[in-house]
Amino acid sequence: MKELFDRLFGMGRHDIATEGRFLHGKAMIGEEKATVIGTFGHAAIDAVLALRISKAILEAVSEGPHPILFIADTQGQALTRHNELLGLNGYFAHIARSVDLARRCGHRLTTLINGEAVSGGFLAFGMLADRICALPGSEVRVMDLRAMSRVTKIELATLEQLARESPVFAPGVENFWRMGAIHEIWSETDNWQDRLSSAFSCNGDERAAIGFERGGRMLASPIAQCVADA
Amino acid sequence: MSYFEASARTRILGLVDAGTFQEFCPPEMRQTSPHLARLDAPLSFDDGVAVGRARLSGHRILIAAQEGRFNGGSVGEVHGAKIRGLLDRAMTERPSAVLLLIDSGGVRLHEANAGLIAISEIMRALLRIQAAGIPAFALVGGASGAFGGMGIVTRLCNEVIMSEQGRLSLSGPEVIETVKGVEEFDSKDRALVWRVTGGKLRRAQGEATRLVEDSIPAFRAAAKELMESHFLHPLAEKSLHDLLEDQERLSERSIEFSDARDGQAVWDARLSDSSRVPEIDCEEFNRRLLAK
Known part of the structure; x- marks a missing residue:
């Protein structure tokens, strides 16, 4: 992780601790001190990890407005009966409320996808930021095609064929970019420190409009407008 | 009339004041899903959700109802955009409340990416109306329950009204069984599924704020x-x-029930009498909950 942090923030400009699959600390972004909260190692997000994430966000809010960077690497929600019994959806909703509180209190919020961002884990944690950037080689998806095949009882070959043809179905950072859910895809040769500073200057939920401009989601924006203005 | 058995539109008509429902982007506009069409899958002229305005006891409300019988109430691009648009509308119309009649397995897998993004837009729009002082209520009592992203949306609402048949959770039992095996979660064991996700468990935990009988008038009241x-x-x-x-x-809940895998453990801790819980009616359940 140190190599990644050096590249994102500069050497000697970060102090981030890891515990299990959770990372949390401070780093300099441009000339501002930011809170960094994230997961790594394709973490499965269970109630305990969800509580750590929300606690870190609330701590940052108590310190007053400053930038918050989420680093997401998640295989999705933990799949256990125990977590369902606890009401994992309620723990995820609590993270979402914490992110919303941070935004209302004036924190600027950016998410960086480092590895994979899957389904419920990504929904709760990361997808509500104002700006979402993906590092090269990252993967974004809703569900593994093999699992989807078992759940839907549709042949894996049929789903693979569909994935080749349909950007609204197929996993992939580029598809999410076209649909407006990822704002920036970074490349190996970029200066990540510079890109991170400039990412922290956006707000509002413009994803449907961006998805329309990029040709990836042609209906989301007009239909929402139609209902909103009818 | 049973809420569970009713269609989305029957639920709306039974909940709101007679003759007050006005639908936006109605079926006559035939806004179907182009992604389902491409797969030759069945279409619905409302894409599985009705949205509009109405009155409840004379007060202005906005209301959305998912049709659990169309693709499990799943959220696709059009379906999601209708709900998001309704929430945006609430910012200018300022109704007394927004009612979301949730009946959904979550993201529609045929257009999974669009569905996932739509749900995150709904989450953000919902948080925005609440910050503006407009309350949102989730009603959960249909066959498809409130799962996946819609389980998160439900818990973002200020109030969650459930019947005991309603189910509220994140991952569906079928998904857990498929990925982790039948010993982790047997999705065919209906009584177990209900004890882990059903209305009586969620009410005992405080995840639901009201438990009502399975009838449209009870949800309305x-x-x-x-x-x-x-x-x-x-x-x-x-x-x-x-x-x-x-x-x-x-945090306390996750510690208190750190190894629980069955709702009975929660009832034992939260009810004055935790015997025969699946058999008792709502009134008796609510009495036992209050008595503790």
Whole structure:
């Protein structure tokens, strides 16, 4: 992780601790001190990890407005009966409320996808930021095609064929970019420190409009407008 | 009339004041899913959700109802955009409440990416209306329950009204069984599924704020009562203090039930008498909950 942090923030400009699959600390972004909260190692997000994430966000809010960077690497929600019994959806909703509180209190919020961002884990944690950037080689998806095949009882070959043809179905950072859910895809040769500073200057939920401009989601924006203005 | 058995539109008509429902982007506009069409899958002229405005006891509300019988109430691009648009509309129309009749397995897998993004847009739009002082109520009592992203959306609402047949959770039992095996979660064991996700468990935990009988008038009465109580105690923005309290409560629950895998453990801790819970009616359940 140190190599990644050096590249994102500069050497000697970060102090981030890891515990299990959770990372949390401070780093300099441009000339501002930011809170960094994230997961790594394709973490499965269970109630305990969800509580750590929300606690870190609330701590940052108590310190007053400053930038918050989420680093997401998640295989999705933990799949256990125990977590369902606890009401994992309620723990995820609590993270979402914490992110919303941070935004209302004036924190600027950016998410960086480092590895994979899957389904419920990504929904709760990361997808509500104002700006979402993906590092090269990252993967974004809703569900593994093999699992989807078992759940839907549709042949894996049929789903693979569909994935080749349909950007609204197929996993992939580029598809999410076209649909407006990822704002920036970074490349190996970029200066990540510079890109991170400039990412922290956006707000509002413009994803449907961006998805329309990029040709990836042609209906989301007009239909929402139609209902909103009818 | 059973809420569980009713269609989305029957639920709306039974919940709101007679003759007041006005639908936006109605089926006559034939806004179907182009992604389902490409797969030759069945289409619906409303893409599985009805949205509009109405009155409840004379008060102006906005209302959305998912049709659980169309693709499991799943959220695709059009379906999601209709709900998001309704929430955006609430910012200018300022209704007394927004009612979301959730009946959904979550993201529609045929257009999974669009569905996932739509749900995150709904989450953000919902948080925005609440910050503007407009309360949102989730009603959960249909066959498809409230799962996946819609389980998260449900818990973002200020009030959650459930019947005992309603189910509220994140991953569906079928998904857990498929990925982790039948010994982790047997999705065919209906009684177990109900003890882990059903209305009586969620009410005992406080995840649902009301438990009502499976009838449309019972849901209407609860929604009306909650709306009136929100008039008396207008919604304040959630503060850091409120969220720290939520953090503490959720944390305590995860410790208290750190190895629980069956709802009986929660009933044992939360009800004055936890015997025969699946058999008792709502009135008896609510009495036992209050008595503890």
